[in-house]
Amino acid sequence: KAGVTQTPRYLIKTRGQQVTLSCSPISGHRSVSWYQQTPGQGLQFLFEYFSETQRNKGNFPGRFSGRQFSNSRSEMNVSTLELGDSALYLCASSWGTSAEQYFGPGTRLTVT
Amino acid sequence: AQSVTQPDIHITVSEGASLELRCNYSYGATPYLFWYVQSPGQGLQLLLKYFSGDTLVQGIKGFEAEFKRSQSSFNLRKPSVHWSDAAEYFCAVPRGDSSYKLIFGSGTRLLVRP
Numbered sequence: 001k002a003g004v005t006q007t008p009r010y011l012i013k014t015r016g017q018q019v020t021l022s023c024s025p026i027s028g029h030r031s032v033s034w035y036q037q038t039p040g041q042g043l044q045f046l047f048e049y050f051s052e053t054q055r056n057k058g059n060f061p062g063r064f065s066g067r068q069f070s071n072s073r074s075e076m077n078v079s080t081l082e083l084g085d086s087a088l089y090l091c092a093s094s095w096g097t098s099a100e101q102y103f104g105p106g107t108r109l110t111v112t
Numbered sequence: 113a114q115s116v117t118q119p120d121i122h123i124t125v126s127e128g129a130s131l132e133l134r135c136n137y138s139y140g141a142t143p144y145l146f147w148y149v150q151s152p153g154q155g156l157q158l159l160l161k162y163f164s165g166d167t168l169v170q171g172i173k174g175f176e177a178e179f180k181r182s183q184s185s186f187n188l189r190k191p192s193v194h195w196s197d198a199a200e201y202f203c204a205v206p207r208g209d210s211s212y213k214l215i216f217g218s219g220t221r222l223l224v225r226p
Binding site for chain 1: 144153154156161163206207214215216217
């Protein structure tokens with residue numbers, strides 16, 4: 001079974017721009033979660049989607065948003081990029097009620 | 113609030129030596145507990161999980177972990193470390209309001225001496 005895939009793997013953007021990251025979960029997984037990883041803050045939860053509905057949201061500004069499609073694929077969007085948004089963005093998928101999450105390789109976002 | 117503490121930022125062991133990485137958690141009920149490993153530039157790979165039952169759980173790559181409720185600990189162990197085990201290790205517990213939100217420890221970076 002294919003794992004979680006994320007595109008693109010690397011991205012360089014300029015302050016003020018916006019960016020969209022994509023995540024395809026493991027086949028059959030209906031929950032998709034997003035995490036931000038930085039050296040200073042570590043791994044922080046962004047949001048979680050299940051059956052196209054956002055069920056949980058972390059403590060991030062409204063510039064961070066996401067959505068999930070009917071095929072469980074998910075996208076997250078960051079508008080008005082700031083230097084501090086430079087991070088590894090990780091997507092994780094989970095099946096049904098399982099708390100067990102499987103992570104993709106991440107998208108490395110660099111904001112200049 | 114739920115929290116996870118990994119007291120060791122770095123650990124260095126010699127190849128072939130045994131390994132124990134510490135994890136302490138704060139959780140209101142019996143938690144689900146996870147260990148993940150992250151190689152440089154990569155995502156997180158699930159090593160093992162504890163849901164209930166036997167407190168000693170076996171994972172992939174020869175790792176095991178023991179859940180000790182009295183000590184609020186879930187330490188990761190490996191009897192003989194290989195150079196390829198060099199990576200960063202994260203302990204995680206779900207938030208109390210949803211099992212889909214994971215709280216991660218700050219991680220322990222493992223260095224392996226040849």
